[in-house]
Amino acid sequence: MPVSLTVNGTSHSVDLPDDVPLLWVLRDALGLTGTKYGCGVAACGACTVQIDGEAVRSCQIALADVQGDVTTIEGLGTPDALAVIQQAWSDHQVAQCGYCQSGQIMQAAALLAQTPDPSDEEIDIAMQGNLCRCGTYPRIRAAIHSAAQMMPAPMKKEG
Amino acid sequence: MASIGKIARRSFLIGSAALVGGVAFGAYYVSRPAPNPLSAPKGGATLNPFVMIAPSGITLIAPKAEMGQGVHTTWAALIAEELDVDLDQVRVLHGPPAQAYYNSVILAEALPGKGYDRSDFAHALAEQIGKIGKVMDMQVTGGSTSMPDGFERMRATGASARETLKQVAATRLGVERASLKTERGAVIAPDGSRIPYADLAVDAAKLTPIEADLRPPAQWRLLGKTQPRIDMLGKVTGTAKYGIDTRLEGMKFAALRMNPHLGGRMTKFDDSAARAMPGVDRVVNLGNGLAVIASNTWLAMQAVDAIDIDWAPSPNPADTKAVFERITAAFDGAANSTLRDDGDVSVLPLGAQEVTAEYRVPYLAHATMEPMSATALFTGIKLEVWSGNQVPLLVRKACAEAVGLEPEAVELHTTYMGGGFGRRAELDFSVYAARVAFEIADTPVQLTWSREEDMRHDFYRPGAVARFRGGIKEGKLVLLDGQIAAQSATQQAMGRWLGLPAAGPDRGTVDGAFNQPYAIPNFRIRGYLADLDIPVGFWRSVGSSMNGFLFDCFIDEMAHVAKRDPLAFRLELAQGVHAPSAAVLEAVRDMSGWSEETPEGIGRGVGFCYSFGVPTATVIEVTDRDGQIEITRAWIAADVGTALDPGNLEAQLSGAMIYGLSAACFGEITFAEGAVEQENFPDYEALRIHTTPVTKVRILENQTQITGAGEPGTPPAMAALANALFDLTGTRARQLPLMHGFDLMT
CATH class of the missing domain: 3.30.365.10 (Aldehyde oxidase/xanthine dehydrogenase, molybdopterin binding domain)
Incomplete structure (x- = not known):
């Protein structure tokens, strides 16, 4: 029986078994390939998306268990209209191979929504599940700090 | 088929390299120019294997594997520096597999010299050895060779295209070429008017390319300065397409399971349960393992794991x-x-x-973030392959052999790579995709390795x-x-x-x-x-x-x-x-x-x-x-x-x-x-x-x-x-x- 879900503000009807992970619904059924497959066991964070603003590993959530609106990297911003965090990533020239960066950005965006001006330790805790084999971590950290400064004031908890 | 004259004209970069390096060529077979693999864009021209100019824009070819090292940006900057275009006004493509894109220095990496004490003789020998790479299909990205390979060749390519475009403008205006300037993709006439390169390209392609001296580093605009990467916007928005992101009309998805006992064969298997699983199309026997073609990668992975397989032992020491x-x-x-x-x-x-x-x-293990993956479409007379790889000519040849076609019948698209580190210099993942596609003709199929397969078959x-x-x-x-x-x-x-x-x-x-x-x-x-x-x-x-x-x-x-x-x-x-x-x-x-x-x-x-x-x-x-x-x-x-x-x-x-x-x-x-x-x-x-x-x-x-x-x-x-x-x-x-x-x- 088709399952309906909302991704980036658009509702979709998907005819796949209930246990197919959200990752593979996004990539293979909906063609949203910005969300990446890395490990399938929640060990690398490449598949990170947001559900109702919370960062989750889409390889671990079965289609039938998706409760809430899904946001993927494609829904965060576009090449013509970058989200603030994507602008910070571009300013710091973070990506090398870039394969993990969709997940890194979705995780960092969730962090900033919760913690508008995170410390290095808060960044460490939030981001340590996201693996980058190219070793872009120093620039990821710098980009998160920059994005925190670039965010419009009303988005921050305390002015 | 292009005439020999056309080939020689279009492949002027070999001559440029010889001029710059002051090197005498060896045997004709090794040193003859490789043909330009590019056809002319609509309303425009290809001035050489690296520069295409059309009314719709300027395209530079960076025939190196972009696996994160930024080679597309720096390679394009080498051409752009002398061509007088800026990186924000060009499109950079990897281009097709071609001898014209051979790596001129990689074979020298195997020479026994220590390197830091290289004599002039050793340098000359290395350059000669490097040329053999052309006829050995050595279009290779690896060994940290892209910059030594491209540093002079690509600047010479850009300079020659620039001077040839200027010559067309000079003839049209009835002025000396030396009186013209170039800037941001246009020739500037003595009166200050601009003629876009696109208006000159078709005529420029008819001229014998003009060689030019390279500018000294003090005059560089782009080189020596940090450039924004041309792939950054795609990579921060999820729109950059890696091999695993290839999506084609009617595409199927496949997963594989090869004998984990390395080097061992498969003795028998029972796929009856797998074939009844949701979304499964068919099971493909790869000799030392199996692939399942399905409607979704995850369903294919579940099914291939459900097959009962007897593996032969590995010939290697046990532990x-x-x-x-x-x-x-x-x-x-x-x-x-x-x-x-x-x-x-x-x-x-x-x-x-x-x-x-x-x-x-x-x-x-290499453990690239993007697991091995490739996509193929076999039609009986043609094979098309999408693969993030470091050796395009070799991949094309191996895929052709796998499906019984000539290399010319294989069209290979080299995509962005989610990490390479040397792993994508191998042929296996592309060949397996070709073999799976061979079993399901006229249907594009993407073969993705699970992380477990990737790590256990490196x-x-x-x-x-x-x-x-x-x-x-x-x-x-x-x-x-x-x-x-x-x-x-x-x-x-x-x-x-x-x-x-x-x-x-x-x-x-x-x-x-x-x-x-x-x-x-x-x-x-x-x-x-x-x-x-x-x-x-x-x-x-x-x-x-x-x-x-x-x-x-x-x-x-x-x-x-x-x-x-x-x-x-x-x-x-x-x-x-x-x-x-x-x-x-x-x-x-x-x-x-x-x-x-x-x-x-x-x-x-x-x-x-x-x-x-x-x-x-x-x-x-x-x-x-x-x-x-x-x-x-x-x-x-x-x-x-x-x-x-x-x-x-x-x-x-x-x-x-x-x-x-x-x-x-x-x-x-x-x-x-x-x-x-x-x-x-x-x-x-x-x-x-x-x-x-x-x-x-x-x-x-x-x-x-x-x-x-x-x-x-x-x-x-x-x-x-x-x-x-x-x-x-x-x-x-x-x-x-x-x-x-x-x-x-x-």
Whole structure:
């Protein structure tokens, strides 16, 4: 029986078994390939998306268990209209191979929504599940700090 | 088919390279120009194999694998610098597989010379050897060769296209070509009016290309300055397309499961349950494994895992202990190479103290973030393949053979790569995709490896054992006799690429040891090849990834025996032999505020390796956190000759260090029943954001030759960490990974 879900503000009807992970619904059924497959066991964070603003590993959530609106990297911003965090990533020239960066950005965006001006330790805790084999971590950290400064004031908890 | 004249005209870059390098060509077969593989764009022209100009825009071809190292940006900048276009107004494409895109320097990497002491003769020989790459289909990205390969050729290509476009404008305007200027993709007439290149390109393609002198670095607009990467916008918005992101109308998705007992066949299987599973289309027999084609990758993975398969055993030794016994047994046979033999190591100098040590390093997986994947469409008369690969001509040929077509009937699209590190120089993932597509004609199918398949079916960095004997006299290293035993990755890979038999001294086994620029009066390095068929291949920095640790850590041991400061000890060895190497050691000394004594609870180590023509020194600082050891800070200095993009070089050196530290801390591939025991990232950890040190990088430009930088940051990182742990704990690590001997923060 088709399952309906909302991704980036658009509702979709998907005819796949209930246990197919959200990752593979996004990539293979909906063609949203910005969300990446890395490990399938929640060990690398490449598949990170947001559900109702919370960062989750889409390889671990079965289609039938998706409760809430899904946001993927494609829904965060576009090449013509970058989200603030994507602008910070571009300013710091973070990506090398870039394969993990969709997940890194979705995780960092969730962090900033919760913690508008995170410390290095808060960044460490939030981001340590996201693996980058190219070793872009120093620039990821710098980009998160920059994005925190670039965010419009009303988005921050305390002015 | 283009006429010979047309081919010669369009392939002028060979002539340009000859002019620039002042090199005489060898046999015609080797030196004749390769045809331009590009056809003219609508309303425009291709001026050479690297520049296409059309009313819709300017396209530059960067026929190198973009696997994160930023090569598309710097390669395009080389052309754009002389063509007088800016990077924000060009499109950069990888282009098709073609001999015109051969790597002119990669074969020289196999020459036995030490590198830092290359004579003019050796340079000329290397250039001649490099040309053979064209007829051997060596369109290869690897060995940190893209910048040496493109530095002169691509600027000459851009300059020639610019002058030819100017000639068309000069003829039209009735003025001298020298009176014209160029800027942002247009010729500027003496009266200041602009003629866009697109208005000149079709006529320019009819002229014999005009060669031009290259501009001196002082006039560079783009080179020498950090450029925004042309792939950045796509990579921060999820719109960059990797091989695994290929999506075609009516496409199916496949997964595979190959015999984990490496080298073993499949004896029988029962796929009845799998075929009844949701979304499954069919099962494909690949001989030593199976693939399932389904409507969704995950459904294909579930189904292929549900097949009951009997595997034949591996012909390799069963476990890690037996594998290393086989490696060590290589010492009992004749040496494969003695690429360094200075003085006389047979006699310990009178009064010298002798020290011996045995070191070893494990097999390693590449573990690219994007698992192996390729997509193919077979129509009976044609095969189209989408694959992120480092060797397009070889991939095209191998895929053609797999489906019984000529290479010309295969169209290969080389995509962005989610990491390469040498893994994508292999043919297997593309060939398997072609074979699966062959079974489902007229339907595009994407074959994706699970992470487990990726890790258990790699071409691993070989494990190695090294035996060293050193002699210290009056605080100086007077003797070093090293033996290194390992499988030859180069010989195995050449067999897979070209079907060439294994022969000759294998430089890869001893690279990073025999060619270290050190004044040691009695200095010998011998290589021994292990008789094993475990799949091995090129892993970021290749032989230096082993010897950077093995050799440099023994040098560190010698420094301590000599009761000398380890950094000053290396500096003294390099001084007088290779000044740029001494300079990088001095740089990390100054950057890190190096002192002989470190405070309680802090350890520091230095590592040095000359690899791929780049002397690189690294200092690592470790800190004891209540018994757990954290890697806190790092300093890197490297000499690349000419720094074309400082920001990207900083990223490459720091990233290569992190790749090396990940392997040094946690990386090991072990064997049981001839199968790899590690399956996924939890078994094969790497540095993460909280375990990565704060890093400072300094780029030096004392060398006269330009070098690449994708690899040289990796080797010294491993040694520097082990040496820092010795400084902190007094325990000498003679094996990797370090997690077995030390309580490292994870």
